[in-house]
Amino acid sequence: MGRSPCCDKVGLKKGPWTPEEDQKLLAYIEEHGHGSWRALPSKAGLQRCGKSCRLRWTNYLRPDIKRGKFSLQEEQTIIQLHALLGNRWSAIATHLPKRTDNEIKNYWNTHLKKRLAKMGIDPVTHKPKHDALVSSDGQSKSAAKLSHMAQWESARLEAEARLARESKLRSQSFQHHHSSGNSSQVYPEASASAAPPSLVKKAATPLQPSSPQSLDVLKAWTGNSWPSTKSGEGGGGTGGSANRIAGDLESPTSTLTFSEPMNVLCENPKQMIEFVGASGSSDSGMIKEEGEQEWKGLESSINLPEFKEGIGNNAVLFTSTFHEMTLPLEGPWTPESLRATNSHGNMENNDMEEGFTSLLLNSSGNQSLSDDGSAQR
DNA sequence: AATTGGTACAACCGCACAAAA
DNA sequence: ATTTTGTGCGGTTGTACCAAT
Numbered sequence: 001m002g003r004s005p006c007c008d009k010v011g012l013k014k015g016p017w018t019p020e021e022d023q024k025l026l027a028y029i030e031e032h033g034h035g036s037w038r039a040l041p042s043k044a045g046l047q048r049c050g051k052s053c054r055l056r057w058t059n060y061l062r063p064d065i066k067r068g069k070f071s072l073q074e075e076q077t078i079i080q081l082h083a084l085l086g087n088r089w090s091a092i093a094t095h096l097p098k099r100t101d102n103e104i105k106n107y108w109n110t111h112l113k114k115r116l117a118k119m120g121i122d123p124v125t126h127k128p129k130h131d132a133l134v135s136s137d138g139q140s141k142s143a144a145k146l147s148h149m150a151q152w153e154s155a156r157l158e159a160e161a162r163l164a165r166e167s168k169l170r171s172q173s174f175q176h177h178h179s180s181g182n183s184s185q186v187y188p189e190a191s192a193s194a195a196p197p198s199l200v201k202k203a204a205t206p207l208q209p210s211s212p213q214s215l216d217v218l219k220a221w222t223g224n225s226w227p228s229t230k231s232g233e234g235g236g237g238t239g240g241s242a243n244r245i246a247g248d249l250e251s252p253t254s255t256l257t258f259s260e261p262m263n264v265l266c267e268n269p270k271q272m273i274e275f276v277g278a279s280g281s282s283d284s285g286m287i288k289e290e291g292e293q294e295w296k297g298l299e300s301s302i303n304l305p306e307f308k309e310g311i312g313n314n315a316v317l318f319t320s321t322f323h324e325m326t327l328p329l330e331g332p333w334t335p336e337s338l339r340a341t342n343s344h345g346n347m348e349n350n351d352m353e354e355g356f357t358s359l360l361l362n363s364s365g366n367q368s369l370s371d372d373g374s375a376q377r
Numbered sequence: 378a379a380t381t382g383g384t385a386c387a388a389c390c391g392c393a394c395a396a397a398a
Numbered sequence: 399a400t401t402t403t404g405t406g407c408g409g410t411t412g413t414a415c416c417a418a419t
Contacts, residue, residue, distance in 0.1 A: 016387070016413085038404070054405075055388065090407060105408075106386055381419075389411075398402070 013047045017056055025053055026061055059102045066098035070107055083126040
């Protein structure tokens with residue numbers, strides 16, 4: 001297998017894109033769509049390889065990209081999802097509409113990772129560093145269970161990401177089809193500034209604080225998908241929602257099988273919360289993410305019969321997963337909302353909100369963590 | 378004013394995977 | 399069934415910018 005690099009042809013330009021090149025690429029895609037990336041450069045009159053064009057488009061020129069500083073909510077989402085998924089940037093990016101995986105990856109590497117490290121938290125495990133040494137007992141056991149959960153969820157997110165992409169593609173081609181000749185619809189940024197985004201990248205566009213509105217995973221984990229930790233529930237019979245997830249709602253892409261019922265896997269919800277990091281900063285999260293409608297659109301698009309048809313039986317499975325794992329929780333994921341979830345959703349540990357993530361996000365100085373809290377220094 | 382070190386981010390590289398041939 | 403092609407993804411590099419010295 002393998003393939004020769006696409007950019008080793010002589011005469012192809014590398015390095016930073018010029019405004020002229022951006023304009024060419026934008027103009028071409030606006031008129032024709034990108035089609036085959038390999039064929040695009042020659043058709044668009046660019047001395048670039050297709051891959052370079054694709055990257056430039058997906059990471060920079062695409063009209064639905066939000067640029068600028070990450071909001072607190074976005075940081076929170078990234079940290080939580082990174083705790084869950086690791087360096088699965090594309091999966092993380094699906095939960096941050098308008099942000100590219102590349103941007104998130106860069107932001108993690110340049111900001112968040114360092115901040116975590118500075119606080120003595122291992123950016124890989126999201127645990128205080130000295131905890132990494134703890135092994136022999138139940139902790140490692142639950143860590144293994146959490147890892148299983150993470151794998152499963154990770155696979156589910158992959159599917160979600162794929163569906164999101166497909167949906168986006170559909171909507172883009174639809175949009176393009178209905179907007180030819182009206183570039184302002186397709187490229188609002190470019191037309192608004194009469195210059196490609198590269199020329200206005202430093203312009204301070206006010207950012208809408210965003211909420212991690214797609215943290216249905218986390219919401220579900222903290223509530224809906226977990227039966228009570230009390231014994232006797234779930235068992236093996238009727239099954240709580242967690243059992244349903246492990247059984248009926250198997251991830252479309254996951255090949256993982258659980259040897260244990262999910263309610264056993266989730267016997268200690270508190271530890272799971274520690275694992276994913278607790279959400280802290282409640283005061284900033286009351287503004288709806290501007291991309292929410294987009295996501296609602298995605299959700300509804302998943303219900304389209306043709307959409308389901310397109311991806312076969314898994315679509316039904318996925319739709320079911322998507323809805324059932326999402327709590328009816330409006331707005332951001334806050335300690336308050338978690339508490340509310342607790343009262344309905346069987347979570348009983350209010351103290352989890354004092355996790356290192358909240359500390360990280362809220363603090364600049366005080367580095368002490370609550371003592372039962374998920375982390376200590 | 379020049380140099381140095383750090384930061385931010387765009388872009389590239391190479392691998393992996395799925396679909397097409 | 400095998401090979402080729404197109405694309406996605408994560409890791410890494412290059413470079414512009416800025417602040418401190």
